[in-house]
Amino acid sequence: MTIITRRKLITGAAIGAGSLLSGCDALNRSAAFQDVLASAETANFTVQRALGDRMELASEYRIADLSPKFRANGTRDPGTADYAASAAQSFANWELRLTGLFAKPQQFSLAALQALPQRTQITRHDCVEGWSAIGQWTGVPLNILLDLAQLKKEAQFLVFHCADRLGGRPYYESIDLLDGFHPQTILAHRLNGEPLPIENGAPLRLRVERQLGYKHAKYVTGIEAVASLAGIGEGKGGYWQDVANYEWYAGI
Missing domain, CATH: 3.90.420.10 (Oxidoreductase, molybdopterin-binding domain)
Structure with missing residues (x-):
């Protein structure tokens, strides 16, 4: 598995976990689900920081x-x-x-x-x-x-x-x-x-x-x-x- 694929998978896990919050109150109240969400968020943050240029610029427009x-x-x-x-x-x-x-x-x-x-x-x-x-x-x-x-x-x-x-x-x-x-x-x-x-x-x-x-x-x-x-x-x-x-x- 390439680095790019790993990054996409981890980032996707964090985004997917976050999106569940708006639609499932039962999961939102679940301690187990909160642990999964926290671990996905940490992975997203860690991998983006590790792989990305610290001063990489966001796209700018005309x-x-x-x-x-x-x-x-x-x-x-x-x-x-x-x-x-x-x-x-x-x-x-x-x-x-x-x-x-x-x-x-x-x-x-x-x-x-x-x-x-x-x-x-x-x-x-x-x-x-x-x-x-x-x-x-x-x-x-x-x-x-x-x-x-x-x-x-x-x-x-x-x-x-x-x-x-x-x-x-x-x-x-x-x-x-x-x-x-x-x-x-x-x-x-x-x-x-x-x-x-x-x-x-x-x-x-x-x-x-x-x-x-x-x-x-x-x-x-x-x-x-x-x-x-x-x-x-x-x-x-x-x-x-x-x-x-x-x-x-x-x-x-």
Whole structure:
């Protein structure tokens, strides 16, 4: 059996196990099934990391390929008084805080982020629900912020804290440092040449282009560097992982 075949088989097992979650509550509640799902996810993550180039780029497209409208999904507006007040000021008072395992914790206004070197990329957004859209994103590469804040050696993951809440829970997501330093991982503030719309995550949205759409956290207010995800939420690495057993690593 070739390496390529092994990779496809393991990746397929992880995707197939994940797809069962939406259609079979009995399996979802089964401890044995959860063990199978976890092992498949670990295999998917390990094999993709072992075989893939760490800096391999997601496909990029042309202006002519842009979708007529970039579909909004999930929260369309955090709906809080603080968020509404900030939006009324065009997010001039928005702050992004870098906390946790950084030697030099940072905070940035939206204007300060926009003054840093920027990256523009046209990429395809693939949603776990089965739809895709192509959009042009502009924002600051995350690796620039990580270099400014200087990660401590204990740091292993980056947790993105957000302004929205779902079902009374604060929304959050996380990635590892490999994706954190990937050149296409950016904090986007523009979509298709215009300021990021509220429904698409204004003023800041994570773009982590080699993962499925639910990993692209919207309304980002903070980035926390941690050694472990165990103490965040239910310890699974993100809102949808906690409430619906989505895979933590959603590579595409």
